[in-house]
Amino acid sequence: MASKSIINVALVGNPNSGKTSVFNRFTGLNHKVGNFPGVTVDKKIGSISINQHLKAKIIDLPGTYSLYPNSLDEKVVLDILMNKKGEFYPDVVVYVADASNLERHFLLLTQIMDLGIPVILAINMIDLALGEGIHCDEQELQKILDIPMFTINGRTGEGIEDIIKHLPNLEEQDHPPVLDTTKQVENLINELKGELGFDNNYHTLLVAHHYNDLSELTTTDRGLVKQLTEKYQFSSIRNQVDETLQRFDKINTFLTKTVNLIPNKKGSTTDKIDKILTHKIYGSLIYVSILLFMFQAIFAWAEYPMDLIDHGVNALNHFLKGVLPDHFLTSLLTDGIITGLGGIIIFIPQITILFGLIAILEEVGYMSRAVMLSDNVMRKFGLNGRSIVSLISGVACAIPAIMSTRTIGNWKERLITIFVTPFISCSARIPVFTVLIAFAVPKTYYLGIFNLQGLVMMGLYILGALAALISAYILKIILKSKETSYLMMEMPIYQVPYWKNVVITVFEKVKIFVFEAGKIIMIVSIILWALASYGPGDEIQLAEKTVIENNKGTKISEQELEDLIAAKKIEVSYAGHFGKMIEPAIKPLGFDWKMGIALITSFAAREVFVSTMATIYSVGSSDDEKTIIEKMRHEKNPETGQPVYTMAVSLSLLIFYVFAMQCMSTLAVVKRETNSWLIPLYQLIYMTGLAYIGSLIVYNIFK
Amino acid sequence: MHQVKTAIDLLIGEIGILKSFSNQIIAPKFLELGCLPGAKITLINVAPFRSTYFFKINKSRFALRKAEAENLILEL
Numbered sequence: 055m056a057s058k059s060i061i062n063v064a065l066v067g068n069p070n071s072g073k074t075s076v077f078n079r080f081t082g083l084n085h086k087v088g089n090f091p092g093v094t095v096d097k098k099i100g101s102i103s104i105n106q107h108l109k110a111k112i113i114d115l116p117g118t119y120s121l122y123p124n125s126l127d128e129k130v131v132l133d134i135l136m137n138k139k140g141e142f143y144p145d146v147v148v149y150v151a152d153a154s155n156l157e158r159h160f161l162l163l164t165q166i167m168d169l170g171i172p173v174i175l176a177i178n179m180i181d182l183a184l185g186e187g188i189h190c191d192e193q194e195l196q197k198i199l200d201i202p203m204f205t206i207n208g209r210t211g212e213g214i215e216d217i218i219k220h221l222p223n224l225e226e227q228d229h230p231p232v233l234d235t236t237k238q239v240e241n242l243i244n245e246l247k248g249e250l251g252f253d254n255n256y257h258t259l260l261v262a263h264h265y266n267d268l269s270e271l272t273t274t275d276r277g278l279v280k281q282l283t284e285k286y287q288f289s290s291i292r293n294q295v296d297e298t299l300q301r302f303d304k305i306n307t308f309l310t311k312t313v314n315l316i317p318n319k320k321g322s323t324t325d326k327i328d329k330i331l332t333h334k335i336y337g338s339l340i341y342v343s344i345l346l347f348m349f350q351a352i353f354a355w356a357e358y359p360m361d362l363i364d365h366g367v368n369a370l371n372h373f374l375k376g377v378l379p380d381h382f383l384t385s386l387l388t389d390g391i392i393t394g395l396g397g398i399i400i401f402i403p404q405i406t407i408l409f410g411l412i413a414i415l416e417e418v419g420y421m422s423r424a425v426m427l428s429d430n431v432m433r434k435f436g437l438n439g440r441s442i443v444s445l446i447s448g449v450a451c452a453i454p455a456i457m458s459t460r461t462i463g464n465w466k467e468r469l470i471t472i473f474v475t476p477f478i479s480c481s482a483r484i485p486v487f488t489v490l491i492a493f494a495v496p497k498t499y500y501l502g503i504f505n506l507q508g509l510v511m512m513g514l515y516i517l518g519a520l521a522a523l524i525s526a527y528i529l530k531i532i533l534k535s536k537e538t539s540y541l542m543m544e545m546p547i548y549q550v551p552y553w554k555n556v557v558i559t560v561f562e563k564v565k566i567f568v569f570e571a572g573k574i575i576m577i578v579s580i581i582l583w584a585l586a587s588y589g590p591g592d593e594i595q596l597a598e599k600t601v602i603e604n605n606k607g608t609k610i611s612e613q614e615l616e617d618l619i620a621a622k623k624i625e626v627s628y629a630g631h632f633g634k635m636i637e638p639a640i641k642p643l644g645f646d647w648k649m650g651i652a653l654i655t656s657f658a659a660r661e662v663f664v665s666t667m668a669t670i671y672s673v674g675s676s677d678d679e680k681t682i683i684e685k686m687r688h689e690k691n692p693e694t695g696q697p698v699y700t701m702a703v704s705l706s707l708l709i710f711y712v713f714a715m716q717c718m719s720t721l722a723v724v725k726r727e728t729n730s731w732l733i734p735l736y737q738l739i740y741m742t743g744l745a746y747i748g749s750l751i752v753y754n755i756f757k
Numbered sequence: 758m759h760q761v762k763t764a765i766d767l768l769i770g771e772i773g774i775l776k777s778f779s780n781q782i783i784a785p786k787f788l789e790l791g792c793l794p795g796a797k798i799t800l801i802n803v804a805p806f807r808s809t810y811f812f813k814i815n816k817s818r819f820a821l822r823k824a825e826a827e828n829l830i831l832e833l
Contacts, residue, residue: 155815155817158791158817291785295781295784295785295788298788298789302791324818325813328811329801332801334802334804334805337804426809426811426820427804429804429808429809429820430808433822538782540786541821541822542786542819543820545818545819547818
């Protein structure tokens with residue numbers, strides 16, 4: 055070990071052991087978030103320098119209770135700790151244990167020790183344990199366990215430095231196993247060891263349990279293990295129960311010697327808070343209030359920074375177009391790249407606010423209670439209590455929302471959550487809703503406070519949420535699954551949020567959005583720019599000439615002329631041709647080819663609808679929504695002479711935007727998370743089909 | 758009347774002692790959470806429609822569905 059210049063340090067522990075804080079203490083913002091190869095499980099790795107000769111890669115493994123996994127996350131932990139040849143196989147495990155509950159936290163600890171991996175024990179939150187009257191004789195415990203041991207505090211950073219200092223002096227830990235698990239299955243273990251060349255008994259036993267989930271085994275190996283377990287009639291569950299009970303027996307013999315409980319009279323604060331927050335009436339009311347507050351916050355607080363970004367991007371484009379030569383590169387930079395970038399960063403305020411609030415609720419310990427309170431309703435629709443986190447996140451952006459379904463262990467429930475989350479109205483739909491509602495709905499006030507336009511906006515959100523729930527219900531009936539679904543969730547104690555964790559979580563989510571969604575929005579924006587800037591043959595040049603000819607001698611300003619040219623150009627561009635091509639298909643919904651173009655460009659991100667409309671209606675140079683609305687109001691149908699944007703058309707478009715799957719980035723993320731092309735394809739067909747039918751009905755009712 | 762008392766028969770605030778599990782498949786999942794025979798189980802609250810139960814089991818707190826909690830057989 056001394057010869058290595060980079061060592062792998064894996065952080066392992068139960069959920070709620072405070073592992074995340076410890077990881078953040080080790081690496082700060084200096085870490086990378088990604089996926090473990092082949093699976094969609096969050097991988098967080100940070101590199102730190104220990105001294106001139108030694109670097110450590112700190113790997114944060116998902117929280118798990120034992121080496122008997124129940125979910126994808128937990129399988130990754132098992133696989134990494136088992137595969138000695140694997141890229142992430144740790145040279146040492148830093149095991150984080152909650153001082154208040156050592157008994158339970160020691161189960162996984164002793165399992166890892168028995169695998170023969172060197173372990174450093176980090177006993178966390180000792181201050182809280184002391185508050186509960188739990189006193190631990192650390193020296194005695196260290197003597198019994200015979201591994202390096204440190205008391206740490208993930209929230210203050212105390213003890214972390216000691217662990218880092220200890221890393222260069224790692225030694226092989228060569229103690230007898232805590233528990234000899236082989237007695238009852240000696241023949242099986244010996245034969246497996248002989249056949250596969252293993253030397254560690256516990257490792258071999260775990261192979262007999264989990265051979266289907268382990269990447270270290272070849273297909274032939276798996277067949278062999280299967281054969282042998284059948285030959286010796288190995289009962290996995292029976293054996294797991296025995297092992298767990300025996301380990302706890304052993305652990306209790308350690309702990310009775312080292313841990314003293316001096317009960318104090320004051321009851322636990324968490325229990326007192328839980329009496330109210332998980333109460334069936336008060337708890338539910340508080341829960342709904344918190345949700346309402348969150349929605350309110352996203353709208354109210356994000357408005358100002360979003361306006362600022364919008365104006366900033368427009369001003370920058372104006373400025374660049376003014377100083378740079380009139381060249382296609384200028385157009386690519388301003389209308390393609392900068393507009394695309396603007397379309398990405400405009401969402402950052404809402405995403406930051408929503409994920410900030412979610413992270414605070416998570417840190418405080420409330421999120422698990424929200425999951426508990428939602429589980430019943432969610433389950434009726436084939437979802438899981440944990441789905442609520444994704445559905446709420448979907449209000450900001452479906453991409454991080456879909457990625458947060460990873461905590462749902464049951465595949466069917468996870469799939470349904472992924473499938474329906476894009477129905478939740480995301481922030482990209484807001485600008486579209488705002489413009490269209492201005493047409494469809496008069497600005498009437500009821501009772502002096504309820505603005506009818508505001509009520510319709512809320513109705514659209516409810517419609518999206520209903521579509522999500524009803525679709526989930528249909529999927530629940532269609533999809534068959536033998537997998538049992540579990541909630542079984544541990545509730546952490548309530549504590550004051552640790553701000554560093556909140557900041558880091560938000561930073562990670564925004565980064566995910568910018569890189570995952572951003573790169574696709576960027577690419578699609580550039581493609582759309584090309585489609586809107588070029589046309590077949592010389593139609594574009596001809597269009598420009600025609601407009602100039604036609605307006606010779608009229609008194610329109612240069613700006614107006616440019617806008618007219620831009621409008622004519624997009625009409626004859628490839629995008630315009632596409633719009634006209636799909637016009638027959640969307641005519642029954644009341645849409646014309648101009649809206650067709652906007653529907654197509656919306657695939658980059660829905661809010662592109664507004665800017666596309668601006669260009670088509672030759673107010674491209676204006677960044678004011680009112681101008682666009684004014685222009686749209688005066689748009690007449692060339693055949694009938696009636697206004698194009700009637701109430702029926704606007705409502706029809708609104709319904710279309712509520713339901714349709716128009717976001718390439720979401721489809722790409724769904725493809726990756728489900729590892730299938732079919733699911734995003736179904737999603738696209740289903741959602742867009744629903745949008746079409748919905749719009750058709752609404753248009754014909756109001757026509 | 759059945760003679761078995763399970764965790765869902767507890768009243769809010771009542772404490773029971775875990776005797777055994779009625780389902781062998783779910784048993785190891787409870788065990789690894791430190792929920793062993795002899796554990797002290799307190800019912801803290803019940804979610805609306807009696808679908809989800811909130812227990813304190815020894816020192817930890819858990820949300821369990823009705824179908825899960827039913828497997829926890831208590832001492833009479």
